Amino acid sequence: MYYRKPFAISFSSPGARPTLGCVAPPGWYHGLVKTEPKVPQSPASTAQPVPMLDLKRQYRVLHEELVDAVAQVLETQQFILGEPVAIFERAAEKQLGVAHAVGCSSGTDALWLALAATGVGPGMAVVTTPFSFFASVSCILRGGATALLADIDPTTFNLDPKAVETVLDGPRGAAVRAILPVHLYGQTADWTSFARLGQARGMKLIEDAAQAWGSEWQDVRAGALGDAAAFSFYPTKNLSAAGDAGMVTANSDEVAERARMLRQHGMRRRYYHDEIGWNTRMDGFQGAILQVKLKYIDGWNRARRTVAERYHALFAAAGLAEAGPYPVHGVVLPHEVAGSRHAWHQYVIRTPRRDQLREFLASRKIGSEIYYPVPLHLQEALKVLGYGEGSFPEAERAAREVLALPIFPELREDEQRTVVAAIAEFLE
Numbered sequence: 001m002y003y004r005k006p007f008a009i010s011f012s013s014p015g016a017r018p019t020l021g022c023v024a025p026p027g028w029y030h031g032l033v034k035t036e037p038k039v040p041q042s043p044a045s046t047a048q049p050v051p052m053l054d055l056k057r058q059y060r061v062l063h064e065e066l067v068d069a070v071a072q073v074l075e076t077q078q079f080i081l082g083e084p085v086a087i088f089e090r091a092a093e094k095q096l097g098v099a100h101a102v103g104c105s106s107g108t109d110a111l112w113l114a115l116a117a118t119g120v121g122p123g124m125a126v127v128t129t130p131f132s133f134f135a136s137v138s139c140i141l142r143g144g145a146t147a148l149l150a151d152i153d154p155t156t157f158n159l160d161p162k163a164v165e166t167v168l169d170g171p172r173g174a175a176v177r178a179i180l181p182v183h184l185y186g187q188t189a190d191w192t193s194f195a196r197l198g199q200a201r202g203m204k205l206i207e208d209a210a211q212a213w214g215s216e217w218q219d220v221r222a223g224a225l226g227d228a229a230a231f232s233f234y235p236t237k238n239l240s241a242a243g244d245a246g247m248v249t250a251n252s253d254e255v256a257e258r259a260r261m262l263r264q265h266g267m268r269r270r271y272y273h274d275e276i277g278w279n280t281r282m283d284g285f286q287g288a289i290l291q292v293k294l295k296y297i298d299g300w301n302r303a304r305r306t307v308a309e310r311y312h313a314l315f316a317a318a319g320l321a322e323a324g325p326y327p328v329h330g331v332v333l334p335h336e337v338a339g340s341r342h343a344w345h346q347y348v349i350r351t352p353r354r355d356q357l358r359e360f361l362a363s364r365k366i367g368s369e370i371y372y373p374v375p376l377h378l379q380e381a382l383k384v385l386g387y388g389e390g391s392f393p394e395a396e397r398a399a400r401e402v403l404a405l406p407i408f409p410e411l412r413e414d415e416q417r418t419v420v421a422a423i424a425e426f427l428e
C-alpha cells in the first residue's frame with residue numbers, strides 16, 4: 001500500500017567539515033558520532049515515553065561549566081552587556097565567519113534590530129513567508145513597514161523565490177525594499193536565488209536565522225549570507241540560553257554599528273540619544289552561558305544529523321517513506337537541499353492524518369509538535385494584512401500536514417525506534 005521505493009539518503013558525509021572549535025567534554029559521547037547510520041531490519045516496538053525535547057540531558061553534562069560561568073558573572077557583577085556578552089559575540093563571529101555579532105535580548109528583537117539597522121522602516125514593504133513563527137511578520141509591522149507575503153516551496157517549507165518575484169512584479173512590488181526569508185527548521189532558504197533577486201532588484205536581504213545556528217548554504221553559514229541576520233537563543237533552539245536572548249549578525253560595519261546603537265536607546269555616547277532605539281540588551285548571564293555552549297554546538301549539530309539520518313533509515317526500513325512533496329498514506333520525510341547543510345533544528349514529516357497521528361503518539365507518551373498549525377496570514381492579529389483562506393495554498397496545506405518529531409542531540413536510538421514503531425502501528 002505504501003510507496004516502498006528505498007528512500008535515498010542524500011546527506012553529505014557528516015565528518016567532512018572542520019569542527020570549528022567544538023571540544024567534547026569527558027564522557028560526552030557526541031564526540032564519537034558515527035559516520036554511517038545503521039539501517040535497522042525492522043523498528044522495535046518497545047513501549048516507553050519519548051520526550052519531544054529533554055534539556056536536562058544536556059544540563060547534566062554541562063552542569064559544572066555552566067555553574068562556574070554563572071558564578072563568574074556574579075563575581076564580576078557585569079549583568080548587562082559587558083565582558084561576558086562581548087566575549088560571546090567575538091566567538092560567535094569567528095564561528096559563523098561573519099564580521100559582526102551584536103547580542104540582544106531575543107530573536108524577536110534581533111529581527112526588529114536587523115530591519116531597522118539596514119534602514120528598513122515606515123513607507124517601505126518587506127516580503128516574507130506566511131509559514132513561520134509570528135515574529136517573522138510582527139517584526140516588520142513593529143518597525144513601521146508593510147508586510148507582504150509569498151507562498152512557500154512545498155519540499156523545503158521555505159519561502160519560494162519565484163513566488164517572491166511574482167509579488168515584486170505585482171501592484172505593491174514597487175514599495176518593497178527587503179526580502180526576509182526564514183531558514184525554517186534549520187534548512188537554509190534558497191540563497192542562490194535570493195542573492196540573485198536581491199542584487200537584480202536592489203533589495204536588502206534579512207535572514208531569519210532563529211532556527212538555523214550552524215546551517216549553511218554552499219559553505220557559507222546562515223548569519224553570514226544576507227545584509228543582516230537574526231538569531232534566537234530561546235531555550236529550545238540548537239544553541240540556547242537560559243532564558244530569552246538573541247543576536248544580530250552583519251558583514252557591514254555600518255549595519256553593525258547601527259544595531260549596537262539601536263539596542264540601547266539610540267545611544268552612541270552615554271546619555272546622548274541620536275535616534276529612538278529600544279532597550280534590547282543581552283544580559284551577562286546569557287552571554288556567559290552561551291559562551292560555554294558555543295564550544296559544543298557543532299558537535300551537537302553533528303549529533304542531530306545522526307538522529308535525522310537514523311529516522312530516515314528507520315522510516316525507509318519500515319516502508320513508510322513516500323516520495324512527496326505531498327503525503328498519500330505514509331510519511332514524507334524532510335529533505336536536505338543539495339549544496340546546503342541542514343542544522344536539523346526540527347525533523348518535520350508530512351502526513352495526511354496528522355492530527356489523529358499526533359493524538360495517537362500522545363496516548364503513547366511520545367512527544368510531537370506542530371510548527372505551525374495556523375499560517376500567519378490567517379492569524380487573528382494579522383488579518384490586517386488583507387489576505388484570506390486560499391491566498392497561500394502551499395502554506396495552508398503544510399499547516400495541516402506537518403508534524404515535528406522528537407529531535408535533540410542526546411535522543412537515543414531506542415527512543416527513535418519507539419517513535420517510528422508507533423507511527424508504523426498507527427499507519428497500518
Ligand SMILES: Cc1ncc(COP(=O)(O)O)c(C=O)c1O
Pocket residue numbers: 106107108109111132133135136182208210211231232233234244245246
Ligand atoms: C523563525 C523564528 N523567528 C523568530 C523567532 C523569535 O525568537 P524569540 O523567541 O527568541 O524572540 C523564533 C522563535 O521561536 C523563530 O522560530
